[in-house]
């Protein structure tokens with residue numbers, strides 16, 4: 001039996017908390033990054049969160065898992081949390097929410113609107129060159145803008161790690 005005044009945690013509550021969980025490598029929440037595939041709350045109040053990694057073998061997976069569990073414990077007092085990673089699907093930058101795109105842009109990280117087309121987040125020029133294939137995280141590439149002379153990062157649209 002639940003204590004009086006304690007209402008059952010809902011999926012919406014969980015999602016709300018997840019919106020406050022930042023990706024360790026990106027300055028946006030895991031919800032805005034589009035890696036939250038599903039949220040389920042069991043009858044006993046156990047929470048199950050299904051996440052899709054931005055690419056298989058991302059070293060941040062354990063960090064994200066811990067952040068999700070800590071946040072749900074702290075904000076909703078849910079201790080029974082299962083984080084499940086799904087490796088079947090394919091994450092791409094198309095899963096990033098509109099809100100997430102705006103936030104990334106304000107941090108100087110470009111999200112290409114279409115493959116092969118990269119826009120400078122500072123001056124919107126397409127006169128850019130790729131400096132290196134990998135940014136500080138595997139999901140990003142470093143570009144240099146020939147017009148405003150700023151280096152910036154761009155999200156890799158689809159991240160595939162070749163074995």
Ligand SMILES: [Zn+2]
Pocket residue numbers: 120121122123124125145146147148149150
């Ligand atoms: Zn520029």
